[in-house]
Amino acid sequence: MFKKVLFPTDFSDESYEVASRFENENSITIDTLFLLHVVDESILEELINGFSLLYNSETQELKDVEAKLKEQSLLKLTKEADEFKRMFKAINVVKIVEFGIPYKKNNRSL
Numbered sequence: 001m002f003k004k005v006l007f008p009t010d011f012s013d014e015s016y017e018v019a020s021r022f023e024n025e026n027s028i029t030i031d032t033l034f035l036l037h038v039v040d041e042s043i044l045e046e047l048i049n050g051f052s053l054l055y056n057s058e059t060q061e062l063k064d065v066e067a068k069l070k071e072q073s074l075l076k077l078t079k080e081a082d083e084f085k086r087m088f089k090a091i092n093v094v095k096i097v098e099f100g101i102p103y104k105k106n107n108r109s110l
Contacts, residue, residue, distance in 0.1 A: 001029045005088065008036045010102070011076060023087040033090035037077050038102040039069045066099055073097045 009015040044065060074097045085093045 001031060003031045004034065005030045005032075005090070006034045006036060007084065007088065008038065008102070009077075009080075009084075010037065011080070019084055019087045023089075026089075028089065030088050030090040032092040032094060033085060033088045034094045034096060035077055035081060035084055036096045036098070037073050039066075039073050039097065039099045040102055041100055044069075070097050070099060 077095045
């Protein structure tokens with residue numbers, strides 16, 4: 001049994017394919033599956049361009065957009081958690097949503 005497994009997902013077809021491959025090729029039980037989704041901070045500027053007239057404070061605007069992106073990502077991760085739990089034969093699932101640069105956030109210890 002694996003004690004901990006970190007599975008970063010961007011909700012792409014490729015990430016589901018990796019999970020499916022794990023399911024088909026392994027009979028290992030996992031104690032805790034950490035599902036990680038990193039909201040790419042580089043998209044923030046693209047999202048707020050053109051909307052800055054709606055806010056008096058750019059800082060507040062950034063916080064609002066960041067919070068909404070994290071909220072939407074957590075909802076999607078929550079929706080998919082049971083399926084990932086089944087595919088990885090996990091006993092427990094921990095959902096993590098962070099804001100940052102994905103490849104930097106995936107290099108971590110739990």
